[in-house]
Amino acid sequence: MSNVSPLDDVRSLDSEAAKILVLYDQKRAAVLPLLRLAQEKAGFVSPEAEAWVSEHTGVPLVHVHEATSFYTMFHVKPHPKHHIRFCCGTSCMLRGSEERLAYLKEKLGVRDGVSSDGLVFVEESECLCACETAPMMQVDDRYVGDLDSAKIDAELDKIRKDAS
Amino acid sequence: MTEPVLSRNFNIPDACMIEVAEKRGAYQTARRAIMTQTPEEIGQAVTASNLRGLGGAGFPTGKKWQFLPKDRTRPVYLVVNADEGEPGTFKDRYILERDPHQLLEGILLAAYAIRCQKAYVYIRGEYVEPWRRLQNALDQATAKKYFGKNIFGTSFSLEVVIHRGAGAYICGEETGLLNSLEGWKGFPRLKPPFPAIVGLFNCPTIMNNVETLSCIPHIVKNGPDWFASLGSPGNGGTHLFSVSGHVNRPGVYEMPMGTPLKEIIEKAGGVRQGHRLKAVIPGGISAKILTADEADVRMDYDSLRAAGTMLGSAGIIVMDETTCMVKALLYATKFFAHESCGQCSPCREGTGWAYKIVKRIYEGKGRMRDLDVLLSVAKGMEGRTICAFADAASWPVQSYILKFRAEFEDYIRRTSSGRD
């Protein structure tokens, strides 16, 4: 997390935003990529980021915020550094996802989705379409499948190592 | 089936690198076709091949392309639907990760056939590694001038932009995707007008699924008759079937259209050791479930429709006797309640209502009359909404209760003392 103000944070992305805007035949199509760009910088979509997206795309602020609230991948508050999407689809359920999820949540001491050390957010996600490796989860960008306790432990170790 | 078609490169290491892909023939068909054939010839081949949309709707692809207006006052867009989200389906992910150049070549041919110069690929937000590989593959192909201006030295130009979604199943719906691509919430649009007339940015638009487009190089290379003959009457080609659940080897299996379901399950190693088949969903979570007794069906669009269900996304979910159907329905209704976009009232309220009732039943507070209420809540949504999401949401409710009613009633009796 930077000590820079949220406004300066997004302003520093202006040139990257320009590169994205030229890809689209209409500016407003850049709403999602710009929101993502802002979120990747600051860890979440701040009100300043939304205003910045509105300015660049010409989309009224209220409709930018509608998009932020609609899509599950955008967070409107400061977010833990790591995000685990634990697949709660039918195929994963059939192969024991509930027990694995319970194990993961216990290991992390999850309350309201956040681990006790504040580093990890655990989202009970809809099907991630990796049913061939069920039960599975997505740790940040990576799909991790064929989960058992050992594999879950290994992933949590990676996260802890990354933190220190 | 002798030779794999769509999956031939799936187990070739580094097939997503252009050098490897080209050694195995990538872009040769496109080069020859764009340099020597007319767009109409490509379109005719696709029509004759009986290729049907492999995203779920099964609409004949060639026919869809013909809906474009003949006189072009506005540019035409090609949009690739890579927003795979149907639970139980992962075949498009395989193509994106393991053979992206096959898709890119299909995009080239399709864009050429419909005379379009700009294509967008809308890829599901959670698909990070697939996106990286596709973007990388596109960059490599662009560097070799297979995309951009004057492709293969002809007047045909094509720019492809890969656009990432942000976590919403409804963006896999054709017009929901268009609205999402345009920067709005993924609300499906009222139809008519259809996207071929008014689509992306108000322009005529063709949207095709990843797998559908991946078939096109093969059709053009080997001819439509060959492709049609691989499948069953009216359902051309092979298909990538995603098999998951209580099987020994979950995975993607390429089989001819019309292959018996049981054969595909066997290919995936059959039901888990020591268990027997109880039920199977043939086409992703939206498809009406089949009992073990009903599983002797052929897997193509027409046969499954005749059997009272659908091929859909061909996501085969196998359930053995350990499966509690109440729990299975809980998961299905929870999915639809979470993913409903909320735009129109029957779906917004109906999906939430159905989930509430099933949850209450599952948690032991069900009543016998809940089952008929549930059926009527589901049936009420059908045919009355802006898009087919509500129909899809109603089918698991209707089919699980219809076909496993005794189990539901027994569950209620056991867990809530048979209250009425």
Added chain:
Amino acid sequence: MINITIDGKQIQVAEGTTIIQAIDQNGMDLPRYCYHPGLSIAGNCRICQVEIEKAPKTVIACNTKVTEGMVIYTRSPKAKESQQVVLEYLLANHPLDCPVCDQSGECKLQDYYMDYGLYSPKFDDPKVKKTKKAFPIGPTIMLDQERCILCSRCVRFCDEITRTHELGIFNRGNRAEVDLGPGKVLDNPYSGNLADVCPVGALTDRDFRFKLRVWYLGSQESVCPGCARGCNTYIHYERSRPYPLKTQRVMRLKPRENPAVNQWWMCDGGRYAYPSIDKERNLFVRIRKSGVLLQTDWQGGLDAAAKLICETKGSWGLLISAQLTNEELYLSKRLFVDFLKWKSVGFRSRLDFGVEDDFLIKKDKNPNAFGVKALLGLDETSIDSVLQDAEQRPPEGLFVFAHDLDKILGTQRFKQLRSKIKNIIFVGPQENATALASDVLLPSACYAEIDGTFTNFEGRVQRIRKALEPTGSARPLVEILQGLEMRLGERQTMQATEEVFAELAKQNAFFSGLNYDLLGHSGRLGNNGPAAAKGKK
């Protein structure tokens, strides 16, 4: 033209008409929430379901265009089932707020349930809770997210009509909520229309909140006198409450549809100006005796006014007002200009003007400047010039309609003027400093208490209709003026307002050919006015 059949009735409609438009054009019914003729089509409520012969499913009428020979059923079993089923979904999570909801009595959920519902409800799980209940989103509107059926009319209004983009629908599925955009307040000049546009009690008028149950309201058609646009309105007044409120009669104003003037809308300035109908009114006839204004009766007041005018042989300064109706203006001309031959006449003051926008609000804050110009031949003659003359060469008297000279001149100047002028007669509905400084004060009825006509900026002549009896001792100005005429001239009998209009239409080219029947409910353009010149009707 296209031939279709709806519920057995054969009708002809233009190509491109939707089924719901065809239904509305032919006086038939169909339930609808998200459809509004002034807004884009959303098609999300799904209740306007109709059955079309040979079609497998019912379709929504708002987005289906008619085709030649189409046969439509709005009340067939299939159509009714669809309508009923959708209604049940909408009511499933709807809070049972009717006893405390202002919308009760004019609520489309209630109305459609009685007309198209009457089913046995199946929902008995806990209803979905939303974040904001009874939450003010601006100075005029209260939001209740739980009552909201997410028809998106309010969002579309703020996007398409005012283009101020205050509202949006956030989240997904049955967690969706209408709310203000980040950092926004609903304070555009047309915010009051949202309470009209919302078909249920999700957006309600704060000014009207908990004031009166709507079934106690009477309604009368009128025109807003707030500016030269002349938005068509309904005056809603208390009529049948068993225990009358007595503090005010008019409870609210609502816009009345007129495609040529204000479509379906009115501005907040006009909408919330109704208190002046009941507040700070001149209630009594008063005459100044020994420096004090004393109450008297109409006989006494009119006699005193006539006497003052008679005794002074010279002409007075006449400060007429663009607040007057055409009939009142015509009678003023007949009496003061034609008969008494007064020369110094003015009507404009700088207080007449305010802000204008590119939508409904006109900068002239009077309803009938056009009438003044057409009937008295005055262009923009200001009362400032009349008053300046009066300051230099004080006339015998000033006859003032409605204006507050204290505000126009400033208290100092007004005091000086007052001391120079022997006689001031004031006629008007509102009490002000000039009224209280006058020698004869004649209380006139306000626009809600009379029949008459205004002419808007475009030259459209529109009727106002009497909703209430004049308050206190006030009388319609047409009666007051004729009362003076009878004392000063040869007039023997009172003409009714409609007769006055008939006479002025004979005399004045602009109004020629018009009469009350022709003006009807939407008004008519006068002859060779600015809009008529553009070819409008």
